Amino acid sequence: RLSSRAWTATLVSFATTSTAFCLFAATAPIPSTTALSFAADSDTNIDPVCKTNPDHPMTQFRSVRKILPRTSPHWVGDGFLVHPVFANTAFTEEVSPLLMFDYAAPKKFPAKLGAPKGVGQHPHRGFETVTVAFQGEVEHSDSTGITDVIGQGDVQWMTAGRGIIHQEFHSNKFTKSGGTFEMCQLWVNLPKKHKMTKPKYQALLNKDIPVVNLPVGTDGDNVMARARIIAGELNDIQGAASTFSPIQMWDVQLPHAGAEVDLPYPADHQCMVFVRRGSVDVLSGSSDDNDDNNSKHKSKTSTLGPQDVAIMRLDGASFLRLRVNEPDSSIMILGGEPLNEPIAAQGPFVMNTHDEIRKAITDYQRGKFGK
Numbered sequence: 001r002l003s004s005r006a007w008t009a010t011l012v013s014f015a016t017t018s019t020a021f022c023l024f025a026a027t028a029p030i031p032s033t034t035a036l037s038f039a040a041d042s043d044t045n046i047d048p049v050c051k052t053n054p055d056h057p058m059t060q061f062r063s064v065r066k067i068l069p070r071t072s073p074h075w076v077g078d079g080f081l082v083h084p085v086f087a088n089t090a091f092t093e094e095v096s097p098l099l100m101f102d103y104a105a106p107k108k109f110p111a112k113l114g115a116p117k118g119v120g121q122h123p124h125r126g127f128e129t130v131t132v133a134f135q136g137e138v139e140h141s142d143s144t145g146i147t148d149v150i151g152q153g154d155v156q157w158m159t160a161g162r163g164i165i166h167q168e169f170h171s172n173k174f175t176k177s178g179g180t181f182e183m184c185q186l187w188v189n190l191p192k193k194h195k196m197t198k199p200k201y202q203a204l205l206n207k208d209i210p211v212v213n214l215p216v217g218t219d220g221d222n223v224m225a226r227a228r229i230i231a232g233e234l235n236d237i238q239g240a241a242s243t244f245s246p247i248q249m250w251d252v253q254l255p256h257a258g259a260e261v262d263l264p265y266p267a268d269h270q271c272m273v274f275v276r277r278g279s280v281d282v283l284s285g286s287s288d289d290n291d292d293n294n295s296k297h298k299s300k301t302s303t304l305g306p307q308d309v310a311i312m313r314l315d316g317a318s319f320l321r322l323r324v325n326e327p328d329s330s331i332m333i334l335g336g337e338p339l340n341e342p343i344a345a346q347g348p349f350v351m352n353t354h355d356e357i358r359k360a361i362t363d364y365q366r367g368k369f370g371k
Contacts, residue, residue, distance in 0.1 A: 059262070061299065061321040062271060062312045063284035070307035073105070079117030079170050080104050080183070083307050085274060091345045094311060096270060096338040097245055099127060099187035099350060103276070103307060106135060109170070111178030118169030123369050124160035125360045126195045126350040128188040130241075131156045132230070132251065134276070136181035137174040142166035143370025146201045149173075153206030155230055157241050161190070161197040163360070163369030186249070186334070192341050192352050194244045199370065204230065204240045212237050214261060225261045226253045232336070235264065247336040254280065254322070254329040263320040263333065270335040271312040271320070275304045278329025282310050283321040304331075314338075 073083045082102040084090065090100040109117070116139065131138055133150045140156055141147040143165040150156050151171075158166065170181065190197070212234045214225040229239040232248035239249065248269055254261065260283070265271055273282055285299035303325070304310055312320075312335075320333070342352045349360040363369065 077119035137171035155204040157202040279325035
């Protein structure tokens with residue numbers, strides 16, 4: 001995976017290492033979640049500029065439980081300089097059904113001859129990797145015979161299932177031409193009953209990913225938000241990916257500073273708001289949009305900057321309200337239905353028990369992956 005940093009290590013280390021984190025955790029320690037989390041809430045009266053939810057005059061908005069600020073980046077292989085977004089919250093129920101999130105901010109790579117930069121062959125079992133190419137190109141090949149290149153706006157959704165071996169590099173074309181590279185990779189957990197499913201690969205091209213404009217029916221300068229629905233559903237529009245459990249993965253563009261955007265979101269789904277660029281306020285609480293004096297429009301404000309992520313409470317609210325602080329801001333809204341199952345994670349394997357982890361190591365050593 002893109003976050004398995006040290007594949008020169010032997011698989012014996014997987015059997016003797018008890019950490020539940022990825023391989024990079026051993027060489028790039030992260031402060032404790034307590035140290036990373038802070039409350040960014042403050043009571044504030046809001047002067048709304050634009051609303052995208054006029055039909056819900058009294059609305060309860062999802063509240064922020066904690067904010068994880070931008071982490072320091074580290075290299076994965078020689079091609080991916082990534083921020084471990086979830087930090088020590090990765091591989092916990094706090095972000096379920098997601099497991100981990102690496103984000104490579106825009107970085108200029110010069111043109112070069114020779115081998116592309118990236119990460120060589122490594123195994124996975126028990127989950128899915130989702131790679132989004134925002135800029136540049138990523139080339140993938142795996143033990144099932146799949147070879148593919150994803151470019152700007154494309155997504156590769158790889159189900160490791162019972163076992164796969166793959167590699168990820170900058171594409172040959174990008175290597176020769178050089179340019180700006182930006183991507184992210186998320187790990188999505190598989191429910192226990194699907195962990196040993198047959199490996200598969202979904203190539204989701206940019207042109208095939210549905211886009212929802214908000215407010216609904218707007219276009220041009222009237223659009224307050226433009227959401228690409230990689231997975232999940234927004235305003236009855238289904239996402240492009242096929243998933244094993246309910247997943248929400250939206251890539252949202254927010255063009256207008258000062259706009260307030262309301263997004264319907266399943267009340268029983270875990271939710272995270274991540275800022276790729278720009279800045280947004282997450283507004284929590286309730287409001288009466290028909291109150292001209294705003295006397296009932298009071299909420300809490302949590303401000304997010306680049307690479308910050310807000311983990312929202314499961315508080316029964318079915319809307320998110322965001323206020324855009326900078327023009328051309330871009331965020332990702334992520335989450336899904338919590339699995340509520342044990343998580344046993346070691347290196348490139350994520351199962352439900354440590355016995356299953358040991359079995360994964362043995363199966364890999366005996367050449368049983370990718371079959």
